[in-house]
Amino acid sequence: MREEADVVVIGGGVTGCGIAYNLAKKGLTDVIVLERQVPCVGASGRCGGGIRQQFTTDANITLAMESVRLFEQLSVELDTDIEYEQGGYLIIAYEDEVDQFKRNVRLQNSLGLESRFITPEEAREIVPLLNIDPIAGATFCQTDGHANPFRVVHGYARKAQKMGVEISKFTAVTGIVVEDGQIRAVKTDKGTIKTNTVVNAAGAYSRDIASMVGVSLPNKPYRHEILVTEPVEHVLDPMVISFKTGVYFSQQKHGPIIGGIGDPEEPSSYNISASLRFMKRMARTVVELVPAFGHLNVLRQWAGLYDVTPDAQPVLGWTEGVDQFCQANGYSGHGFMIAPKVTELIAELIVDGKPSMPIDDLNLKRFEGEITGEAYVVG
Ligand SMILES: Cc1cc2nc3c(=O)[nH]c(=O)nc-3n(C[C@H](O)[C@H](O)[C@H](O)COP(=O)(O)OP(=O)(O)OC[C@H]3O[C@@H](n4cnc5c(N)ncnc54)[C@H](O)[C@@H]3O)c2cc1C
Incomplete structure (x- = not known):
């Protein structure tokens, strides 16, 4: 396992592997994905594979529509049949x-x-x-339709690895070192990795990762x-x-x-x-x-x-108080279907400093105000 990386991604699901792939596609390959078991063991490998655009908030509809555009070409892009229908x-x-x-x-x-x-x-x-x-x-x-989540996640992972990303299996994150609001390193049960940028893509365990640096997620x-x-x-x-x-x-x-x-x-x-x-x-x-x-x-x-999350929309983007700590979680049961666009946007945020579509409304800060949420949720 490398001892230093430009970006550490925590979680080897569709979000973590998709972000790693999109970072590499944009030329940022000094990236390591830390997965405490194996890629796709979490919600991504347990989901129904459904892909729908019929939502009730602008953000979810747009993310899903943009994702469908990407799903339509993903088999070709990932060199694997994702069984998209x-x-x-x-x-x-x-x-x-x-x-x-x-x-x-x-x-x-x-x-x-x-x-x-x-x-x-x-x-x-x-x-x-x-x-x-x-x-x-x-x-x-x-x-709307469906695809095979295993093929999507492993497709992202394989392509990212080919471009130089490391995916470290059986590597559990145990802590994040922060000094004066700056990330310095990520601690794992296999050693420490120096980095300034961390993506929290740990699915339902994201709130535990955030709490390692004193950040409270409502997830x-x-x-x-x-x-x-x-x-x-x-x-x-x-x-x-x-x-x-x-x-x-x-x-x-x-x-x-x-x-x-x-x-x-x-x-x-x-x-x-x-x-x-x-x-x-x-x-x-x-x-x-x-x-x-x-x-x-x-x-x-x-x-x-x-x-x-309280409004059934994802938590995306930087975190106030901890520099270069990026959230990509809180999908509330529809994270597979919006993953292609979300992971592209997070990569743009990290590499270009600005995503091609605004995601400010999905920042963690929104929970400080009044919350109106997505209604089309399998509760
Ligand atoms: C039964 C079910 C049906 C679903 N059906 C659909 C559907 O039809 N369509 C849809 O779009 N969505 C569906 N979803 C939701 C979808 O599965 C998730 O939103 C999506 O897979 C989230 O992906 P993720 O990568 O963010 O999280 P995950 O896939 O959960 O990945 C997170 C990873 O982080 C790892 N991790 C956690 N803690 C640590 C740590 N400390 N160190 C290292 N690694 C760690 C975990 O092992 C895990 O592999 C469904 C979910 C379920 C449970």
């Missing part, structure tokens, strides 16, 4: 959600996103197996569970999601249905065990929407952590 996202609308969803579509359209509100019958044309009895409509955006970790079924013939093009019930599911390229459901009773914790409660709630909710899925066998279930 644009089958759309169908967001189920129940009666009391209809007016708000129509307003959300208007906001999305005003930013250039081609989402639309559709009737239950139109929703059934897109998903023929859908039970439309309980629903009042849906919103749909064809350019909280929450367990989210997910499952995958046996593969079946192709029956589902889009990701189907409901923010009322918290359920989402899509079909992977080789046939399995993958999906999860949020749990409003889940306390904040670092627990990533699998539960029977999840399996029962998931099965009941999915089968109400797609009765035919009652015949599917579940192959595997697992859990990962959301890193949730």
Whole structure:
């Protein structure tokens, strides 16, 4: 492991590896990524791979739209098939959600996103197996979709390494040395690395990293569970999601249905065990929407952590009080889909001193004021 680096990135998920790749692409290759296990072991390797642009804040819509533009060329750029498909996202609308969803579509359209509100019958044309009895409509955006997170993370990591970045596996960060507000070094269980610039991309553990230098992040970790079924013939093009019930599911390229459901009773914790409660709630909710899925066998279930902020938007950029300490965390359950743009912007911030799109509204400082947040969250 090198003893000195221009930039130390903490965390080997899609954020850390994506930032390392984008730094190297801009010519800054004296970079080390510190990962306490292996790349993709955290939320990135446990996620549903969904990529949607239908959000309710300008920042999230724009970051997601820009990311889709980058996802569209990522297989070529990373020399690996990221299994990217644009089958759309169908967001189920129940009666009391209809007016708000129509307003959300208007906001999305005003930013250039081609989402639309559709009737239950139109929703059934897109998903023929859908039970439309309980629903009042849906919103749909064809350019939403999904990709394989393992291929994206390892694609970023491999390309970054080829350009000179070091990815240090099984290396846990244990402290950050700061003198007079300046970063001097990062301490790990394998030794100390001298540096002036640190990126905090440790996912749900980012608040622990920040607290090493006395910075308080409002982020909280929450367990989210997910499952995958046996593969079946192709029956589902889009990701189907409901923010009322918290359920989402899509079909992977080789046939399995993958999906999860949020749990409003889940306390904040670092627990990533699998539960029977999840399996029962998931099965009941999915089968109400797609009765035919009652015949599917579940192959595997697992859990990962959301890193949730008070407004469900990420924390990005420099940190007041600690020079050259960059935050790239707090994705609140949608960090994979916005990673291509976010990681490019963070690299621009570090190398050029200014990102090509303003990210000031996503700075940690925003939590000092009034908070209005993203509504489309799997809670
Ligand atoms: C069940 C589930 C489903 C999801 N579905 C989607 C989805 O469909 N679409 C979407 O966009 N997002 C989804 N997400 C959210 C998405 O997975 C995350 O927002 C995203 O992966 C965050 O990436 P990251 O690199 O910031 O964090 P992570 O992938 O968690 O990476 C952080 C890394 O930091 C490492 N680390 C922590 N502490 C230390 C330390 N002290 N020293 C060294 N390394 C350390 C960890 O080991 C970890 O590998 C889902 C999440 C879950 C849990």
